[in-house]
Amino acid sequence: MTPDLEQADRHAAVRNAACAWRRAGVIDDAALAAVAARFPDDRVRVGPVFRMLLFIFTLVAVSAGFGLVGIFVDAREHAVPFLAVVCGGVLAALTEVLIGPRRRRQGGIEAATSFMAAGCLLGAAAWWLVLDLHTDSTAGLAVFCLVSAALLAAAAWRWGYPLYAGAAAAALLAALAQLPFGRLLWIVLPLAAAPVLLRLAVSPRLPPAHRASCTAVLAVALTGLYLAVHVRSWEAGTIEEIGRGQAARGTGHDILWWLAAAATALVPLAFLAIGIARRRYPLLLLGVATVVASLVTLRFYVHVAALWVILTLSGAFVVALVFALRRYLESGPAGERHGFTAAPLFQDLARSRLLEAGAAVLTLTPAARPLREEPKFEGGGGEFGGGGASGQF
Amino acid sequence: MNPDVAQAVPELVESGILPPATAPLLLRVARGELVSVHGELRALLYAGVLLLTGGAGLLVEQNLDRIGPVAIAVALGLAALAALAWVVRVAPPFSWGEVPSPNLAFDYVLLLGVLLAAADLAYVEVKFTPLGAQWPWHLLIVALLTGVAAFRFDSRVVFSLALSTFAAWRGVAVGRLGTVLWAYTGAVRWNAIGCGVLFAALGLVLVRTCRKAGFEPVAVHLGWLLVLGGLASGITESGATGIDWAGALLLVGAGLAAGAFWFRRFPLFAFGVLAAYIGLSRLMVKVLDLEALGCLWFCVTSILVILGLLWAQRRMKEPA
Numbered sequence: 001m002t003p004d005l006e007q008a009d010r011h012a013a014v015r016n017a018a019c020a021w022r023r024a025g026v027i028d029d030a031a032l033a034a035v036a037a038r039f040p041d042d043r044v045r046v047g048p049v050f051r052m053l054l055f056i057f058t059l060v061a062v063s064a065g066f067g068l069v070g071i072f073v074d075a076r077e078h079a080v081p082f083l084a085v086v087c088g089g090v091l092a093a094l095t096e097v098l099i100g101p102r103r104r105r106q107g108g109i110e111a112a113t114s115f116m117a118a119g120c121l122l123g124a125a126a127w128w129l130v131l132d133l134h135t136d137s138t139a140g141l142a143v144f145c146l147v148s149a150a151l152l153a154a155a156a157w158r159w160g161y162p163l164y165a166g167a168a169a170a171a172l173l174a175a176l177a178q179l180p181f182g183r184l185l186w187i188v189l190p191l192a193a194a195p196v197l198l199r200l201a202v203s204p205r206l207p208p209a210h211r212a213s214c215t216a217v218l219a220v221a222l223t224g225l226y227l228a229v230h231v232r233s234w235e236a237g238t239i240e241e242i243g244r245g246q247a248a249r250g251t252g253h254d255i256l257w258w259l260a261a262a263a264t265a266l267v268p269l270a271f272l273a274i275g276i277a278r279r280r281y282p283l284l285l286l287g288v289a290t291v292v293a294s295l296v297t298l299r300f301y302v303h304v305a306a307l308w309v310i311l312t313l314s315g316a317f318v319v320a321l322v323f324a325l326r327r328y329l330e331s332g333p334a335g336e337r338h339g340f341t342a343a344p345l346f347q348d349l350a351r352s353r354l355l356e357a358g359a360a361v362l363t364l365t366p367a368a369r370p371l372r373e374e375p376k377f378e379g380g381g382g383e384f385g386g387g388g389a390s391g392q393f
Numbered sequence: 394m395n396p397d398v399a400q401a402v403p404e405l406v407e408s409g410i411l412p413p414a415t416a417p418l419l420l421r422v423a424r425g426e427l428v429s430v431h432g433e434l435r436a437l438l439y440a441g442v443l444l445l446t447g448g449a450g451l452l453v454e455q456n457l458d459r460i461g462p463v464a465i466a467v468a469l470g471l472a473a474l475a476a477l478a479w480v481v482r483v484a485p486p487f488s489w490g491e492v493p494s495p496n497l498a499f500d501y502v503l504l505l506g507v508l509l510a511a512a513d514l515a516y517v518e519v520k521f522t523p524l525g526a527q528w529p530w531h532l533l534i535v536a537l538l539t540g541v542a543a544f545r546f547d548s549r550v551v552f553s554l555a556l557s558t559f560a561a562w563r564g565v566a567v568g569r570l571g572t573v574l575w576a577y578t579g580a581v582r583w584n585a586i587g588c589g590v591l592f593a594a595l596g597l598v599l600v601r602t603c604r605k606a607g608f609e610p611v612a613v614h615l616g617w618l619l620v621l622g623g624l625a626s627g628i629t630e631s632g633a634t635g636i637d638w639a640g641a642l643l644l645v646g647a648g649l650a651a652g653a654f655w656f657r658r659f660p661l662f663a664f665g666v667l668a669a670y671i672g673l674s675r676l677m678v679k680v681l682d683l684e685a686l687g688c689l690w691f692c693v694t695s696i697l698v699i700l701g702l703l704w705a706q707r708r709m710k711e712p713a
Binding site: 010013014017019021026027031034035038039045046047048049050052053054056057058060061063064065067068071106109202203204208211279280281284285288306307308309310311312313314315316317318319321322323325326329336339340341342343344345346347352353354356357358359360361363364365366367368369370 | 394395396397398399400401404405408410411412415418419422423425426427428429430431432433434435437438439440441442443444445446447448449450451452455456496497498500501502504505508511515529532535549550551552553554556557558560561562563564565566567581610611615659660662663666667670687688689690691692695696698699702703705706709711712713
């Protein structure tokens with residue numbers, strides 16, 4: 001990232017925080033304007049809706065342009081990767097121009113051109129390294145994963161998109177899976193990298209985009225670690241399957257199986273514990289997600305009770321847990337304990353409420369009645385209404 | 394945690410922009426010394442409600458013979474009653490304006506109560522058929538009761554559920570809009586459009602009368618999604634019918650985009666632009682059936698749309 005882009009991102013972080021303070025009523029409009037004047041924006045930015053529209057239409061324009069060029073030059077099969085490389089190069093240069101001299105940031109267009117640039121170059125690499133190398137596809141795949149990791153990491157470093165950093169980490173893990181001790185590397189490397197990434201993710205020396213990239217890499221690395229120690233993954237040989245396309249299944253309930261079973265239970269708890277101790281959202285979220293995954297795994301091996309009992313009890317437990325946590329946090333001095341609070345602080349509640357309403361529509365809406373079946377009513381059909389469960393009795 | 398903000402706060406206090414009294418709280422949040430788990434607790438509650446309603450659904454389905462219909466209906470009713478009783482006990486007095494939730498769990502306990510009550514009603518209807526041949530009306534009853542609960546307790550989540558249940562009564566699966574959109578045919582398509590118009594009009598009435606105006610975005614966005622989804626489902630029809638639907642989608646989408654531009658409604662502007670572009674492209678692709686011309690069309694028109702969007706963005710000034 002260029003120094004002026006880094007500075008622009010730092011200023012944007014302060015202005016965003018000031019907007020949140022204004023929403024919460026901590027500062028007034030005059031103070032907000034003063035913050036904006038002190039931390040000015042020299043970038044061309046657009047709001048989220050226009051950003052999304054510009055991103056979509058840029059993707060359409062570039063894809064159609066790619067197709068058009070292909071038709072005009074009458075591209076034969078072997079010319080396609082060359083065309084992709086040329087397009088990727090042009091789009092990468094265009095991204096440089098848009099982010100550099102044109103000073104665009106959060107503008108949609110430059111995100112789309114960077115995305116298409118990475119896509120074209122990766123597509124060409126996949127063509128040459130995976131599809132053309134029929135003799136040793138494993139080696140080709142490994143090289144392709146490494147090339148992808150390098151390309152995506154460069155894109156994340158240069159243009160400051162955390163998504164590319166996360167994808168680069170995933171590609172690197174996929175490359176490591178090709179090696180003989182892939183699973184071991186999936187465990188050792190995340191363990192070694194996690195402390196460094198945790199520090200870098202909050203380092204003031206790094207620009208905000210690179211801090212977010214470190215967080216993305218951390219999340220992917222720790223997910224890889226969990227997958228590597230997961231007992232079911234050990235049994236099914238998931239990592240080995242990623243690496244060599246064939247599963248090397250673990251044999252029986254040996255010592256490694258028991259170690260994997262213990263790790264499946266303990267690693268999520270470790271994530272949660274570190275997340276709570278360091279008050280870090282990514283680890284907390286990862287901890288909750290992996291706890292749920294481990295509980296589902298437990299149900300796979302141990303039939304504790306019928307599914308409806310499990311669902312009802314776990315639902316009741318979660319609701320009770322939230323009540324207890326809320327009460328515990330609110331009863332602390334100034335409504336906080338150990339640096340955590342149940343108060344919303346500076347969150348955008350209006351946006352959250354609208355998202356919750358959308359989620360309710362998507363997940364809890366009852367099944368629609370079939371219009372054509374009305375005349376055939378015999379008294380024994382129908383769907384649940386409003387309950388979100390559409391069952392037949 | 395945000396080191397840039399942590400660095401900026403003392404500067405802002407020194408320059409007199411921030412009141413010194415606010416600095417300690419802002420600094421603690423920026424340094425990650427104070428973390429809000431408000432959103433996370435609400436997400437957990439949502440997951441808990443999903444698990445509970447899913448478990449209740451399975452309980453009913455798998456244990457019907459063993460427990461008996463009366464016991465199941467009573468159990469569901471009691472559970473719903475318990476949740477709603479808690480809501481009634483802690484709810485603030487009714488107001489047509491916005492009423493803040495008394496606590497973090499309020500919305501979701503209300504949602505749980507409503508869902509369990511709705512499931513109970515549906516179960517009673519299926520097992521004991523009190524409505525007979527008119528059984529689909531139970532969805533309308535549920536929608537109305539849910540709507541009343543949403544207004545009384547000022548819950549947008551429950552209001553969205555009321556609207557989607559109403560649409561379900563008309564045969565429109567709102568929750569699966571993306572996946573079943575293209576399967577909308579005949580009556581369902583018209584019902585989707587009708588429901589959409591009704592919801593959008595309801596949103597307008599709510600704002601005009603200043604009664605629960607906070608519900609307006611839910612009603613209007615859902616309404617326009619249904620209208621555009623209904624129109625878009627028609628463009629896959631073959632022959633002149635598909636062309637007619639594409640023309641209608643173009644006109645309605647363009648009209649919506651223009652109105653949203655005027656009133657600075659950003660998501661509605663996006664709906665309108667996308668719908669109009671899909672409608673227009675459907676019409677043009679029918680005419681330009683050569684692949685090169687098709688590519689040229691999408692390439693050139695997308696660039697034109699991008700230029701138009703850049704112009705519109707400068708006029709509308711959406712906050713970044």
